[in-house]
Amino acid sequence: MRLIQLTCLFLIATFLSCKTGSVNLFKAASPHETYQRKLITAGLEKTALGSAWINASTLSMQKALKINLPYKETGYFSAEKANATAYKFSVTRGAKINISLNKKPENGAAIYLDVWRLPVDGEAKLLASADTLGNDIQIDVDESGDYLIRLQPELLRSAEYTLELTSGPSLGFPTKTGRANIGSYWGDGRDKNNRKHEGVDIFGAFRSPVVATSNGTVTRVNENNLGGKVIWFKPSGKDYTLYYAHLDEQIAKEGAQVLAGDTLGLMGNTGNARTTPPHLHFGIYTFGGAIDPLPFINPTIKTPPNVAAPLSNLNKTLKTSGKANLLDGNTTNASKLTQLQTGTIVNVNSANGNYYKVTLPDGNIGFIKSAELTQISKQNKKIKVTNTSTAIYDNPDALAPIKGNLQAGINVNVSGNFGDYNLIIDEESNTGWIKK
Structure with a gap:
């Protein structure tokens, strides 16, 4: 029976790797979707193994566990099972998620990696999928909220993997200094707490450069009472505008196309900052108003703890x-x-x-x-079967398949338990579950 089973699995694997039957190409498909379509085209969704793989992909998302970024794990997918695993995590708008997946062996089983945005209402939105080259996934977070990642290997292939998720800024830092020079944050009180600070203040040397945080366009160069000499800058492909204020000198011209790191102006204390040390007021504005800019530029990137569990x-x-x-x-x-x-x-x-x-x-x-x-080999205890015929179940469930029966008087080793069942090993080294 074992030989027949292995032969069937080999035929399924061969069929999947060779078959190039019709696939629905009306929309772009992720590698995971393409593989699932191949299963369906081949009729394998009607088999126990194919059905289990498709069900596992859905069930893993429904049972996704919560993790905090940064996160790192090393795991193993066994060829004997239809595997899938998923995690949920929260990220703030402005961050950039970086996801890397390394597997052993490198040219072994394909592991399909997909990332979704989880809305409060409605269906999950697929944001990205790993390519076949195993390159990292990077996602600019345009909405604060919950995200989900799912890993699932192809059928009949074992693989060890290491997954690492970190988050950092989606934009570069707007000055030559770092976070340590931020002296005032979003929401701090202003004018005797009559208004809130709509940005961050980054202190530095007088007339030191303030720079473009990404490629983009200088949309406006002007002066106002609060900000003094200011520059408005729109990063390429984004729906928000950056605000540089209190400049001593504006260097970039309105309409200029600039690259990340190009100097836009020189730090100063113009406008209502003339009594303060030189600094850059940096803000971000959307159609809905100002938002906290720190997640967009925070250079602090935490690394996940190393895997210490054996x-x-x-x-x-x-x-x-x-x-x-x-x-x-x-x-x-x-x-x-x-x-x-x-x-x-x-x-x-x-x-x-x-x-x-x-x-x-x-x-x-x-x-x-x-x-x-x-x-499970440690501190095992032996028990004597007292019932005339005790069923050995494949799983700790009365509806599970029965692998055999134990006769009264037989001694068995108890390896562990679950609920009302003991996991036992009989005198012939057969393993299964019996009622306590």
Whole structure:
């Protein structure tokens, strides 16, 4: 039976790699969508394996866990399963998301990576997909809110991967100085708190250069009472305008096409800043008014913690060494999904920091501290079967397929448990679940 199964899997893989049947090309498709269409064209969505792959892609998005950026994990997709994993995270407008995915072996299984914007209402919007060359994905965040990333390998191929997500500024810094020179932030009180600061103030040497944060167009050069000598600048392809104020000298001309880093003017203290040290007031304006510019230019990029949980446990079945919390996130303030009892069986999918992402026997997923898991071979206990005929189930579920039966008087090793079932190994090294 095992030989027949392997032969069928080989034929499916060969068919997928060779078949070039008709595909709906009325719209541009992501690599994931193209692969799924190939499955359907080949009629493989009607097979157990093909159906499981398609269902896994949808279910993973519905069960996506929450993560905070920056984030890094190393995981493993097994060829024996239809795998998919997804995460949700929040990002502020103005940031740039950078996503890298490295796999082992490099020329092994294709791993489809897709990124969505999750609106408050309506359907998720696909923003980007990884190309076949494995280049990083970079996304300018045009709307604050929740985003989702999904990874899914092709069928019948195993792969180890490392996923890394960071966020940084979508624009360059507007002066030659750094964040340490920002002396006033968005929302600070002005004029005895009668108004709020609509930008950030970046201090520096008198007549030091202020520069273009990206390629774009100088839309206006003028003076006003508050800003003194000012320049308005529109980055290419964006729906907002940058505001440079308190300049001592305006160098760029109205209508000029400039490149990132080009000098627009020289820092000063004109307008209502004449009693203050030289600085640049930097603001961003949209059709709806001013917005906080700091996420657009904040040069501080945090790096994710290194993966400390042992990678040797990837794709292994472990058990809890004591009572442990299954969490909805990989941080100390994550919410508890459920409390797991001592000896609860889990399968390790990936490692991040000091956590593992695990799947329970009932399909639920979550994060757990790696230190709270142990090998199933440790501290096993033996029990004697007392019932005349005890069914061995494939999963801890009375509706699961029955693998066999144990006769009364047989001794078995208990490796762990889940709910009302024990995971056992009988005298012939067969593994399965029996009722407690």
